[in-house]
């Protein structure tokens with residue numbers, strides 16, 4: 001049995017920050033447990049590797065939802081990182097600050113310390129904002145590297161922006177400025193051509209501290225109690241069951257799916273559900289495992305007349321050329337994430353604030369999302385929303401349709417599929 005001050009479950013976006021902050025004073029012993037392995041993997045580091053890690057079972061929990069009546073009975077693939085860095089090691093690297101309005105809503109609902117001025121300070125302290133090569137400068141001095149890669153983005157990105165502008169969406173120079181409402185180039189968590197995950201920003205600087213221990217391939221299976229209070233946990237490493245006691249706190253950073261799952265496995269959750277699975281009820285809490293929201297996407301693919309990433313990387317010679325360029329310069333198609341342009345727009349002009357997010361990729365993946373696309377030129381447009389009320393879905397689709405048609409500049413694009 002290990003004894004530490006804090007045990008953190010999960011070395012993802014949140015867990016890496018917690019590990020850094022809790023070990024900074026040197027006064028606390030901290031144990032960070034991660035179910036996955038190390039992140040020293042080529043396709044994690046290369047920004048375009050997103051297409052590979054999206055469904056790699058050695059890095060990904062690879063969940064699939066239950067069939068959903070609201071989605072014509074479809075089951076949706078749902079990736080989540082299972083590796084040091086968690087989902088920040090497999091995500092698409094688009095860096096977007098929340099809008100002031102989002103945080104003011106939280107503060108109004110009682111979340112003290114989450115009003116916009118407080119959160120804006122946190123963003124400023126957290127970021128280093130690096131300009132594109134033409135401006136070659138940076139502002140801020142924080143651990144999170146936010147890169148403007150607009151000078152390296154595929155030519156189709158500019159076609160998309162021009163099409164969006166002509167469809168009435170304002171162009172914004174930087175989506176991370178307050179009030180930015182329109183379309184533009186996404187900023188990316190990429191540094192010198194390499195993914196910059198939460199592990200890079202927060203865990204690596206803390207890793208040399210003697211009071212932090214990180215254990216990989218350690219899957220926490222349940223919390224352990226003294227009376228009504230959690231005092232530690234059990235985890236599996238290979239075939240070995242290990243126990244650890246926390247003198248101060250056990251901190252769950254296992255993500256939006258696994259944190260509530262772990263609570264339920266430990267007897268904290270809706271009593272009826274736990275009993276149905278033969279789990280002893282410790283705390284009957286109806287909300288554990290409820291109210292999850294994610295951003296559903298409607299994706300459209302287009303056949304293109306001009307080269308896209310599919311055609312550039314579709315042949316062994318193209319891949320060799322891009323690989324060499326990346327190895328020698330950390331530039332080229334491999335150095336830029338796929339989500340290059342998009343933005344936040346209103347589904348109808350009457351909306352008080354943007355309610356739809358757009359993504360445009362100069363590449364497509366055919367068939368199921370985790371299959372590789374073909375080698376013919378094609379591009380992908382996604383409309384993303386937490387939920388589309390039935391009465392608005394038609395309008396959203398129509399608006400996207402306008403945008404999609406504009407993007408089909410006949411000089412460059414053949415048709416919408």
Ligand SMILES: Cc1cc2nc3c(=O)[nH]c(=O)nc-3n(C[C@H](O)[C@H](O)[C@H](O)COP(=O)(O)OP(=O)(O)OC[C@H]3O[C@@H](n4cnc5c(N)ncnc54)[C@H](O)[C@@H]3O)c2cc1C
Pocket residue numbers: 009010011012013014015033034035036054079080081082083084085086087088090091092093094095096218219220221253254255256258259262339
């Ligand atoms: C494919 C994909 C693309 C995305 N693209 C973007 C994007 O472009 N921009 C953006 O801002 N966001 C994006 N996101 C979302 C963003 O990455 C996540 O919201 C964020 O990383 C979640 O952080 P977290 O700390 O809550 O969880 P995670 O980062 O997922 O961390 C949870 C960690 O806990 C570990 N864990 C889980 N259960 C256990 C257990 N029982 N025992 C031990 N360890 C456990 C997991 O293995 C994981 O490492 C994307 C996410 C995915 C999956």
